[in-house]
Amino acid sequence: MNRTRALAKYMALLSITSVILSACGNSAPNTPAPASPEAAPVASTEQPADASTSSSTQELSTKNNSLIKHHYTEHEYNHGSEGYYNLADDVDFELTAQLSGTCWICASANAMMTAYQLDHDDKIELDQLDLLNILYNDDKEEGIFLTEGTDKEKYGGSGHFVACELSNGFDDYLVLDHAISAKNWTMDEYKDGIRKCGGLYIGIPDPASKKGTYDGYFTMNCPAPSDGDFDHSIVVLGWDDSFPKDYFHEKATQDGAWITFNSNYPLGFFYISYDTPFDQVYDTPLFLSVTDEYSKVLSHDCGPYFTEPVKTGDTTTAANVFKGKGSLSAVGTFVTSDDIDLTVQILTPDFSKCLYTQDVHADLAGYHVFDLDEPVDVDEYAVAITYPDGVPVEGQDFELDTALYTHFTSKPGESFIQLGDEWLDLSDEATWKQLGCETNNACIRALYKD
The missing domain is CATH 3.90.70.10 (Cysteine proteinases)
Structure with a gap:
């Protein structure tokens, strides 16, 4: 996707989200209210005492x-x-x-x-x-x-x-x-x-x-x-x-x-x-569901705010490199389509060796945590996921309106995308040119149980 097309789609998303935010502020209509409405x-139901x-x-x-x-x-x-x-x-x-x-x-x-x-x-x-x-x-x-x-x-x-x-x-x-x-x-x-x-x-x-x-x-x-x-x-x-x-x-x-x-x-x-x-x-x-079953979450991203997945072909593989000693028990990521299969791999940090692989399935679009069938003892490693619908990524900074804005950070060595046999750093402008769009980190999380 070239930058112009991406910007046009971002603007469409922003116009929708502007409705969301102005609306959720509970703005009142212009119709005047009576002095003592019924x-x-x-x-x-009764209003509880602590409400x-x-x-x-x-x-x-x-x-x-x-x-x-x-x-x-x-x-x-x-x-x-x-x-x-x-x-x-x-x-x-x-x-x-x-x-x-x-x-x-x-x-x-x-x-x-x-x-x-x-x-x-x-x-x-x-x-x-x-x-x-x-x-x-x-x-x-x-x-x-x-x-x-x-x-x-x-x-x-x-x-x-x-x-x-x-x-x-x-x-x-x-x-x-x-x-x-x-x-x-x-x-x-x-x-x-x-x-x-x-x-x-x-x-x-x-x-x-x-x-x-x-x-x-x-x-x-x-x-x-x-x-x-x-x-x-x-x-x-x-x-x-x-x-x-x-x-x-x-x-x-x-x-x-x-x-x-x-x-x-x-x-x-x-x-x-x-x-x-x-x-x-x-x-x-x-x-939305929450759990207390995990002891730690490692991540380089804050979520795919107002951005589309990056695709390089019929499937796209991205990886995040993490440092954290412990028992890796699950991975988390976003998917934009229903009924899709993904492949999760735990690799050495230089991507030279696969330590673990598992196919997972997402019935529905959204954010998912996938438990590993067998926890992996890790220290420094990479989590790679192959997506059929594109890699969820952080976009570029922008202002939604005069009151709300997003800011993203990425550093060399954190997130990579695979093109052929090469792993390209998503923080590198040379990678952006090859992809045709500017990105930050891939939205992949690592979850531990200690």
């Missing part, structure tokens, strides 16, 4: 929901057991309010916490402010940054940021081990994923004019969203196939709703009509 009731909503959140939320219509019917709906599932019935789920613009962090944290409970039959606590400080940390060497003076609690973000940053490990003992893309899945696939993988992170349309409350159920139907409608991230916890189609201010064509958790006003369960398309969301739906 509080929307929420079905079967705190900042004054700025309350102000924004009040404005954003001033158009919500409240309705009461003669026959209050109660769900049955058939065609109904709520993950909150199976796990210990806390209703925690977001800070002023942290819906994306709340949704990501809830997705990871529910996944951990399903996988480990135990709980972890992920604090939204702690995660926010990890992602927008000014002291890190590379990654995604906010300009000085930008309020991280209000700016917004994306689930992709979470996947890139937390897959390098966090909180001393946790690492994100999967971030599965669920874009364009069928309804049954979403349902199966929620049962098996936990809550689904998703960015949704959130126009107040499409919301309503019916007998205490907070609902929304937005069958034909536009770019300006997207300004909220939530976690999908379940579904109700019999939820009445008449319980939506924007009339639905069918019964049924997704049961989600809304971290904004009004705090609680939020029912989204099946008419609202999940394939038109602004932020890729993700199943």
Whole structure:
């Protein structure tokens, strides 16, 4: 790919992401709010005593929901057991309010916490402010940054940021081990994923004019969203196939709703009509999971922010050279396609000898950690992966807008790509000329168990 084509594709990505970020900041519509709007009731939930909503959140939320219509019917709906599932019935789920613009962090944290409970039959606590400080940390060497003076609690973000940053490990003992893309899945696939993988992170349309409350159920139907409608991230916890189609201010064509958790006003369960398309969301739906099974993660990269994979042919092989004595137990990387086979090799640092090889399979696009069938005792070594869909790499520095920018670093001897029998250093400008694009490090991680 030449640089002009790459830049054009980057700009297309940036225009989409600009919608993500301006939206997740919970900007309010221009419609003035009444002095004392009626509080929307929420079905079967109460705000916990420890949930705190900042004054700025309350102000924004009040404005954003001033158009919500409240309705009461003669026959209050109660769900049955058939065609109904709520993950909150199976796990210990806390209703925690977001800070002023942290819906994306709340949704990501809830997705990871529910996944951990399903996988480990135990709980972890992920604090939204702690995660926010990890992602927008000014002291890190590379990654995604906010300009000085930008309020991280209000700016917004994306689930992709979470996947890139937390897959390098966090909180001393946790690492994100999967971030599965669920874009364009069928309804049954979403349902199966929620049962098996936990809550689904998703960015949704959130126009107040499409919301309503019916007998205490907070609902929304937005069958034909536009770019300006997207300004909220939530976690999908379940579904109700019999939820009445008449319980939506924007009339639905069918019964049924997704049961989600809304971290904004009004705090609680939020029912989204099946008419609202999940394939038109602004932020890729993700199943996020974390684990405490690894003792250390080695990496030279911070994730493939806004860049495309590098391809040199039908398959492309890249390698990262690491120094770290211990038991190498897994490797992590990103893939952009479903149902693909990769080959993992552990090589000597000069690539002259193969110490271990294993074929692995990725059913779905996203970030994956692949456990090695046999741990390898290592000190200085290279992890090489052969990809059919291109090597995930860090791109070049750029400014997304006046408040957010990315910065990447790479040093000679860290990342290489194979062309024929040669291993070319990805930090070398001569390599860029041969590839036709400028890159930084390959997105390959090494995970240990001690």
